[in-house]
Amino acid sequence: MTSLEHSQREGKILILATETCAYPGADSVGQAHSSYPTNTFILRVRAPVLFPEQFYLDCFKKGISGIIIMSCGEECPYDGAYKAMATRLDRVYKMMRQQDLDIRRLRLTAICTVCNRAFLNEVNLMNTLLQEIGPPQMAQN
Amino acid sequence: MYNPKDIIDIIAGNVRKTRNPFGIPKFLVNRWHKGFDMPGKGDAMLFTGLMYQFVPYIEKSTKYLAKYEDTFLGNFIRFAGYIPSYLSGLGLSVITPGDEKKKFNGILQNIAKILKASKVDFFYRPDLDDYSGVLLYDLGDQEGFVKHARYVAGKLKAAGIKKLITVDPHTTYALIVLFPKYVGESFEVKTYFELVNFQSKNGHRHVTLHDPCFYGRYLDLSEVPKKVLTDLNVECVPVRNAGQFTNCCGGPAESISPKLSTEVGDRRLEELNLTGEKIVAMCPICLGNLRKSGADVEDLSTVIAQCLEK
């Protein structure tokens, strides 16, 4: 499959999108019929605070090139979750550095239900980055 | 376009002086009944309102007006001395061709024949048959109109007339709507075609009926002539804008702007010509104006009368 090969070169982007904000936001991009690259895989999450540090590192190990966490930001329905999330990410970044992973591969951002442009912008930014730095080279352990 | 003020002044002056918008003495205009056997007494009086009789004169005068409209000469119309020679009075009557007058007289004679054939108990008295004044109303000379209408109605009332038979939409409208509203005088008014009371298979033809605005929209009478013709085996082909939605022939503007009047007439004619059948009108103004746009138009009375003769 040529298209498959192609998308592998592009690198796969995992998007964790919150059920109340970012996921409907991505739907809203769809309703507007605004195109974006197909190397994006959106997982619906209730709150990204669910994922432990190791989850992210495992993803990179498995071959995911970039992860965008699209949260509700300050409008998070779970009071305190966003803050807990942010502190967790600090630890993830530390671990990424230890494994020689470019920390720009993991981004935390807030996307609302009608943030079409912001959504597209995030996807494009990550793609530009991945084209520049290529797939992750994990230190085998 | 002429300055309406000048035209109104002339017409109003004529009506005031002669009871006739064109200033032509009535005996000169109303000659159709001469030598025509006409009862002097009966149930309803035929009231022509002189509209058909005026058409040849209107046509002639507007021809002159059209010539000068929007030229520098047009501005001279207000110099009163210059105008009357052909716009009004005896001058106009002299330069109007005789065969035209004869044609319009024929229409009225046909109407009288139709009434007779329909066994209508009617009579005609030229002395009581006056111009209705409707043009003054249309032009906005309300005062002049009311004064004149009072005179006309007064005469009829004095003569004990209650029922009138009309022949054109303008006079009909004036008598049905305007007289009661502005003069306080009401008559029982019927158009001649409402009284047609015979059937025939003689028609054998298709016609394009042009509904005048007054019958179509103001008086809601469009269905009557259609039915009369259908009964005579004359089929009226459908016209897109007819009846309540009929389009104007442009005639009413002719004294103010003959050019405009022709423009509007041309457009209506184009619409009527789509049917490909001969056009039939029932108003002297329509008749005249559509002709001016180059149409071969027959009067409704002519079509009805033809069925009679055969």
Added chain:
Amino acid sequence: MNSILKTDFDVLVVGGGIAGLQTALDLGDQDYKVAVVEKDATIGGKMIRLSKVFPTLDCASCITTPKMASAAHHDNITLFTYCDVNSLDRVGQTVTADVTQRPRYVDPNKCIGCRQCEYHCPVYVSDAEQGGFSATKAISIPFSNAIPQIAVMDVENCMLCGKCEKVCPTHAIDYFQEPEQFVITAKTAVLTTGFELTPVSNKHQYGMGEIPNVIDSMQMERLLAPHGPYNRVLRPSDGMEPDSIAYVQCAGSRDKSMGVSYCSRVCCMYAIKQTMLLSGSLPLADITVYYMDIRAFGKGYEQFYQNAKAMGIEFVKGKVAKISEGENGGVELHYESQDGEGVVTANHDLVVLSLGMVPGWNPEGICPVSADSDLFVKTIRPKLSPTLTDMEGVFVAGAAAGPKDIVDTITESGAAAVEAAKYMVALERSRKAAA
């Protein structure tokens, strides 16, 4: 009339459009037994026939189908489709409706909705569900997301050739079916009889539906629907993809010469919605809306209108006076341009008449409920209890009580449901007190 069947419910809902369904669901969820009587062969009303809805641009089918399905599957709701209400009256504490089940010529208990009959029927019939732009057959399922999925025979177009009967796997075809009468009794009734479009024949100057490529707004809904007659927007005279589309607003509202003096409330918004959808499917087309006042009054509506303007939809203030046939299938609109240009004749490939709403039901001779001067069902306390009619224990909701958009219909249906529930609680109380 010999009514063979009597059924008893708590509530009778007349009309199975979105208002009726919402009312039924709100009452059914409170464990009241509800009967919904619908004249069409399917429930869903006008809403299921739309492409998308404003201002969310949700696919209408996608959000209506779940409502239809949950009403159809609700333990407390019984649907009677393809039925006429011949009379609806109150006697004492009971509302009684005399109903006729029109024959489908298909046994509803046997039909599995496989459409074999439709595929094999040789008679093509103009499909009203597709604005007449496509065909269906003399026997067919009304449309793909109809509920129930039971075939209906159009007996006036049937040649009785017998093909459908032969191919039907469940032997459901019954050529001899007759109308059936039955009686529904209930404690209370809710009228949700909806609306119809203002008849296009009301306006001579707009060509009375006879100018090719002048279509009505509901037809445009079909053209825009993904499962529409052409699966894309084409002009119906010859299949050309239109480059220039115009909307004539108030073509059936606020026009006494058409006999409709009120505002129909939804036309501005559905026109804007359609223009947005059009500019999506025909990005190069010029789209113009001729209007008198844009009435974007609901939540999010004004923003929606401003978005449309920002997208390049042209809004021209002026009521179109006359529509005539242009050259090569074009349509000419005549209007007064108010910015000083004077009378303008504009040419478009396709013209949509934004028709208004007239009542979908006339109670006269059927039900002693009064209609107002606008002919919609009269409400007696429009401020505090907008769903009360002048008939005791009979309520009204949705477009039956005047033009209304979907969201206002939904809330009003809820309000009617609570009034009906309150009425039944009071009835129960008085019964207990009497006993």
Added chain:
Amino acid sequence: MALLNPNFAEEMEPFTEDTALACFNCGTCTAICPLIYEHFPRKMIRYIQIGAKDRILENAQELWRCLHCGLCTQTCPREANPGEIILGLKRFVVANWRRS
């Protein structure tokens, strides 16, 4: 700059039934008018509404273009009777001429 003069409607009262204000300026009368002339007749009706008497008198000639065909009245969505308004204006202008 036109100055609004709402009292003009009353000045018009003797000449016509008071319907000019009923007009909501949709332009149907203008577009349906067989004259196809600029903003006629709505322009005149609008001038009555805002009381622009001078404008009416300045453009008075235009009034006599009206054929009194009644199409505008018949089509008017507000039943404002534009045909009658124009006729009333003619009367007003004629009276005005006669007075001066």
Added chain:
Amino acid sequence: MVDENKDKEKTSKRKVGVYICYCGGNISDHVDVEKVRERVEKQPEVAVVRTNVFMCSDPGQEMIMEDLKNGTIDRVVVASCAPSLHETTFRGAISRAGGNPYIYEHANIREQVSWVHHGDKATDKATRLVSMAAAKAEQLKPLESIRVEARKHATVIGGGIAGLRAAKDLADRGIKVVLLEKSPFLGGQLANLDRIAPTGDKAAELVSDLAGQVLNDDSITVHTCSAVENFEGYVGNFKLGVKKQPPEMDQEKIKQLGAKDEAVGEFIPFAGIYNGAMPSVPEEFTVETGVIILATGFKSYMPYKGEYGFGEYEQVVTLPELIRSMAENKAAGNLMEYNGRKIRSMAMIHCVGSRQIPGIHPENEGGYLNEYCSRTCCSAALNSSNIIRTSYPGTRIFEFYRDIRTYGRGQEELYEDAARNQVVFLRFDDDASPKVARNTSHSGDFPLTVKVKDTLTFGEDVEAPVDLVVLVTGVEPNNVSDLVEMMKLPVGTDRFLLEVHPKLRPVELPISGILLAGTCQAPMDVGEACNAAGAAAVKAAALLGRGYVELDPFVALVDLEKCKGTGDCVEACLSDGALNIVEIELDGQTVKRAQVTPALCLGCGACVGVCPENAIEVAGWTLKQYEAMVDRIVAQEVAA
């Protein structure tokens, strides 16, 4: 590696059914649905793959139900539109087939594939999404929804017309109600009106009627001067901490309005129904309730200084001020008087504080623009104009508008009446608002002039000399930031409370058990507010009618075998009381373990991320399921 094989063996018995929707072309125009079907059929966990034009249609649902009933499948994946649209539809279908509704996973291949991607790549991506969903489905476990006892009791916050209507409807429906109102009065903004459009009803009568019914109803307890200070609980079992305190307004002033003890229950113009009993010291109490209806209402837009001369010229006032003045000064005459001045002519300027456009209108201090239409002001303005024109024939009115929005029943007639009453209308473009200025050119006779480029007069500049300028102000939602904060209420960009779905669920919030009524949600008139209140009441009645409420089962679950009772999860938990460490008997030993209170658990998963033993998960959203999905994203064979 060994584990993986074991897992596969264990799960291979699972039979996932995959159902892919064409969506009538919405999907199939861009995604080769049949190709997706062929590819997904090869997935090991997949038992059957079917396609349909409309999966949501009855035949589509039937197909799923059939496969479930005859045992072909035991897990369901539907690939169609966004899950927000049809997740519940298909869960319902599974239930009807006798299955557990939570053995379902949704693949969003319309909004997130066919509408945003094209060509082969769209088909590839759709394949992957479906495959991911199947992988998750394989791991799904049947769940039971949580049943919570519900108190047959409702609390209405706000004593305006919507609140009163909702309270009365609920009481009539047999539900006990507490009505909380901040001010000492009932009736809300309606009490500030006189005759209301288009029916001409007296606001006083409407308020008195409904408030009277509410006050006389034994099932309704009314607390004025009361506000919610504390909020906890969940649907069926909310607990509200209420503080009753002396009103913000000076008590003396309130008394001057006529709010005396003998006036209890009576209507006081421009205040409302006085409920008496203003507390002198704050008191606090708790309300235990099953459902909360928010009816917090609106406030009138207040123009900024200089907006159309407001605050600069004393002759510039707002419509509510005019209405009040008219109500208080009813003396008939040729000319209306305002503040003792005779008004020969006045201007009404519409859309003040409504329909504001970025770049044209300035933002307020909060950085907000009121881009919405306030819906009620056109009719209100016309109504006032009609009253003035019929009561004071000498007072002339000019209305400056953008669009006249008399949409409702009887409203177009108001507009026509205004025209026939000789109100003169002038229309301005969005970017050419009228200018109010001191009148200098006309010998000072009229104090102000309003100038506008009037599009009805062919774009000419016209000028109206006036005695009074009335700004037709719009509505803004009341500031309920305290409630928003407390209850985590969603708020739209227009600052009104945001419903779940603006079309089909207009009175519901995503928080189960909290409902919306009236103008806290959007501008509406009295009838519409009452309808919304009725709709909210009916939803509340349906929720409480059975005495229990069913909740989603997506709550934290503790694996008691793995749990070591570290308490990390309790620390991380965001919902007080949802997680606790308790001592339990396990295998005959007393151990500390985490315990979940399901009704309070938010299901956010904050506990999952911190558990060192992986001993806690959120039902239906487990980490394992996510890992399985990621595996499918990177798997080589999926899209081939």
Added chain:
Amino acid sequence: MSQEDTSKKEKKAAMKKLRAARKKWIVKASVRVKVQKKALKAIKGHLEKGAATVPKVAGVTKMPADEVLWYMAALKKYGQIVEAEKDGGYFRYALSEDTTQEAS
């Protein structure tokens, strides 16, 4: 005579009665089907030579373009033709692969 035969016969008689009662409709529908068959044959006949636009088909078959479009929509609905590439402002339509066996 077996029972089945009897019922068959009864049914036949009943159908005959029904046909008589609905004669007006049946005749109208039959005429319609004839016209439709001819039109469909003409349209499909032309499409056999290759994909064509509505005006093209209308020109060749001498049918009004709106009617041709209506038939095309119907044929498309029932899977006999498919939309092909665009030609100017018009789309071409082509016979679908399995039309040949279905066409009768």
